[in-house]
Amino acid sequence: MPLVGSPQDICARLGAHDGMVLLESSKAMPGLSGWSWVTGPALATLETHGELTRLSDATGRVTDTWADPFEAIQAVLSRIAVDAGVRPEGLAFAGGLIGYLGYDLARFVERLPTMAADDPPLPTMRLHLCDHVLAFDHAHTQWYFCTLADAGERVRVWDATLQRAQTPAPDATRFHAGTMRSLTSAATYLAQVQQVLDYIAAGDIFQANLSHRLEGTFEGDAFALYRALTAHNPAPFSAYLPGDGFAIASVSPERFLKLEAGQVTARPIKGTLPRDADLSRDAQQREALQASVKDRAENLMIVDLMRNDLGRVAQVGSVKVDALFEAEAHPSVWQLVSTIRARLRDDATLADLLRACWPPGSMTGAPKVRAMEIIESLEPVRRGPYAGAIGYFDAAGDMDLSVVIRTAIVHGERVMVQLGGAVVADSVPAHELAETEAKGRLLLKAMSS
Numbered sequence: 001m002p003l004v005g006s007p008q009d010i011c012a013r014l015g016a017h018d019g020m021v022l023l024e025s026s027k028a029m030p031g032l033s034g035w036s037w038v039t040g041p042a043l044a045t046l047e048t049h050g051e052l053t054r055l056s057d058a059t060g061r062v063t064d065t066w067a068d069p070f071e072a073i074q075a076v077l078s079r080i081a082v083d084a085g086v087r088p089e090g091l092a093f094a095g096g097l098i099g100y101l102g103y104d105l106a107r108f109v110e111r112l113p114t115m116a117a118d119d120p121p122l123p124t125m126r127l128h129l130c131d132h133v134l135a136f137d138h139a140h141t142q143w144y145f146c147t148l149a150d151a152g153e154r155v156r157v158w159d160a161t162l163q164r165a166q167t168p169a170p171d172a173t174r175f176h177a178g179t180m181r182s183l184t185s186a187a188t189y190l191a192q193v194q195q196v197l198d199y200i201a202a203g204d205i206f207q208a209n210l211s212h213r214l215e216g217t218f219e220g221d222a223f224a225l226y227r228a229l230t231a232h233n234p235a236p237f238s239a240y241l242p243g244d245g246f247a248i249a250s251v252s253p254e255r256f257l258k259l260e261a262g263q264v265t266a267r268p269i270k271g272t273l274p275r276d277a278d279l280s281r282d283a284q285q286r287e288a289l290q291a292s293v294k295d296r297a298e299n300l301m302i303v304d305l306m307r308n309d310l311g312r313v314a315q316v317g318s319v320k321v322d323a324l325f326e327a328e329a330h331p332s333v334w335q336l337v338s339t340i341r342a343r344l345r346d347d348a349t350l351a352d353l354l355r356a357c358w359p360p361g362s363m364t365g366a367p368k369v370r371a372m373e374i375i376e377s378l379e380p381v382r383r384g385p386y387a388g389a390i391g392y393f394d395a396a397g398d399m400d401l402s403v404v405i406r407t408a409i410v411h412g413e414r415v416m417v418q419l420g421g422a423v424v425a426d427s428v429p430a431h432e433l434a435e436t437e438a439k440g441r442l443l444l445k446a447m448s449s
Contacts, residue, residue, distance in 0.1 A: 004166075006136075007022060007037075008022070008024070009169055010038050011038050011240065012169060013165055013168075013169060014040070014161065014165060016221075016222070016223050016240075016247070019042035019045065020039055020040070021099060021128060021130070021239070021240070022038050022238075022239065022240040023037045023391065024230070024239065025138055025236055025237075025238070026230040026238040028138045028236070029236045032236050032267075033237065034090065034137070035092070035135060035138065036135070037136070038134045038165075039128065039133045039134075040133065040161035041161070042128035043129045043130065044063070044076075044129040046072055046073070046099075046127040046128075046129065047123045047126050047127075048126075049123055051067065052065055053068070053072040055072070069105055070108070070355050071351050073097060073351060073393060074349055074350055077096060077393055077397070081149040082396050088144060090139075091137070092392075092400060093135065093146075093392040093394045093398075094147075094148070094394065094395070095131050095132065095394070096392060096393050097128065098130055098133075098393070099390070100127075100241060100248060100385050101354075101390075102124045102384055103363070103386060104124050104384070104388075105124055109355055112369075112376055113373060113377070115376050116376055116379055116381050117380060117381045118381075118382050119382070120384070120409075120411040120412075120416075122409075122411070127393070131147060131148040132154070132157070132158045133145075134161075145158075173221035174224050175224040176218070176219050176220055177217070177225070177415050178216040180214040180215065180417065180444055180447065181216065183213045183381065189432075190430065192378045193210060193423055193433070195378065196374065197423065197429075199374055200425050204370055205367060205371050206366045206425075207301045207366050207424045208364075208371040208374050208422070209365050209420050209421065210379070210421065210432070211419060211421075211436070212418070212420070213380075213381055214416070214417045214418070214444075215414055215416050215417075216415050216447070217414065218410050218415035219413065223240060223247070225408060225447070226240040228446040228447070228449055229249050229251045229408065229443060230251055231446065232446040232449070233332065233442040235250075235252055235253050235330070236252075236253060236255075238250060238251050239252070239391075241390070247409070247410045248404075248408075248409055248410075249407065249410070250405075252390070252402040252404060252407065253328070253330050254267065254268070254337075254402060254405060255401070256402060258399070258401070259344065259397075259398050259400075261398070264341065264342045264343070266310065266357075267339050268302045268337070268338060268340075269328070269336065269362055269403075270298040270299040270336060270362055270422055271325075271335060271336030272333050272334070272435050272439065273285045273289040273295075273438075274332065274333055274334075274438040275329070275330075286329075289334045290327050290336070293426075294427070298336075299324075299336045299338055300338075302361050302366070304366070305366045306340050306357070306361050307321070310340065310342040310356070310357065312356040313344060313352050314342035314345060314348075315343045315345050319340065320340070321340055322339040323337075323338055325338060331442055332439065333438055350397070359388060362403060363387035363420070364387075365422065365423075386409070386418040387420075388404045389404060390402050405439075406439065408443065415447070417440060417443055417444070419437070419439050421435040421436055
């Protein structure tokens with residue numbers, strides 16, 4: 001189709017309206033990412049607030065409600081008419097649900113204490129039902145315009161999206177973020193790591209992912225912040241989601257779950273060392289990470305946890321570890337990544353898969369439920385979208401979700417970034433704090449640029 005420009009260019013032309021989503025491979029990686037999507041105005045929005053999930057049409061009128069958000073996803077997808085036309089090779093999303101699922105959907109899976117503050121009070125889940133999407137194939141620099149069946153009155157909306165996507169580029173926007181300060185002092189975070197170590201020594205857990213939030217003032221355009229983040233920290237699962245009074249700008253390197261033709265893939269990241277500008281020292285850091293007993297233990301625990309989660313809904317004997325302890329280069333850090341695959345049982349639904357694996361194991365610990373209880377007792381604010389997932393549920397049945405890390409959330413005149421890491425038996429509190437700083441270095445640099 002006659003579209004010129006990058007996914008970010010098209011997104012800027014369409015405007016950051018509520019209901020638009022950009023999923024972008026700002027760092028295309030073979031076998032992992034290579035497509036980007038920009039959605040037009042949503043047909044409807046699926047939101048979870050408190051204990052209820054609501055589907056609202058484009059006018060805001062509530063058309064249906066559910067007690068279980070995972071069943072709501074399943075139900076909405078089941079109602080979509082799908083065009084059976086042939087898709088270009090590799091095009092996995094041509095319309096369906098797209099957006100984020102927050103960490104606290106865990107409360108629909110397990111009984112957890114309520115201790116941390118709910119601030120800011122964002123929807124626990126927010127997914128847009130999109131019947132048209134612009135898809136960009138990075139390998140062939142080719143744009144596609146995808147629509148679902150039964151156009152009806154939506155044809156005019158689709159045409160308007162295409163016309164705006166071909167307009168001249170708007171002027172660049174700006175933002176300003178104030179100094180970012182952690183809600184948890186360094187001394188407190190060190191003490192919290194020690195508390196987790198005490199829980200481990202007592203036999204309560206083997207690992208917990210402990211995080212802390214940094215906040216600053218914000219003014220200007222959140223999309224300009226997203227552009228700065230991707231310039232400093234390009235990632236395979238970048239995303240920009242403007243909402244009602246808030247926006248999410250993510251540069252995540254981690255895939256949570258991908259479902260494609262019944263095959264499930266998980267790629268948990270655990271184990272981190274900072275990059276070095278000197279090529280020789282950087283190579284040494286990579287080798288040190290792969291040889292690190294502590295980092296390998298972190299990773300292996302989460303691999304076992306994910307194998308167990310997937311085993312609840314997978315065909316017997318189908319859960320396999322395809323790759324273990326691979327060192328993956330990202331702009332600021334080296335990280336250990338493992339790959340687990342499984343075949344979904346014929347009687348297991350997408351809702352069953354989400355419920356079995358929620359929340360992402362790499363962001364909780366092992367055992368998962370006890371780790372979440374400890375996290376709730378130590379972190380002062382709820383995680384919100386952080387440590388949840390961003391991605392799509394294609395109308396034809398497939399999905400791809402990233403883990404919400406390396407992410408900034410703008411809410412009103414505030415901007416927030418949450419940083420964390422896994423604590424295991426041989427963790428050193430000062431090293432754990434330094435690891436969170438290494439993960440956030442380029443994000444904070446982008447905010448100050």
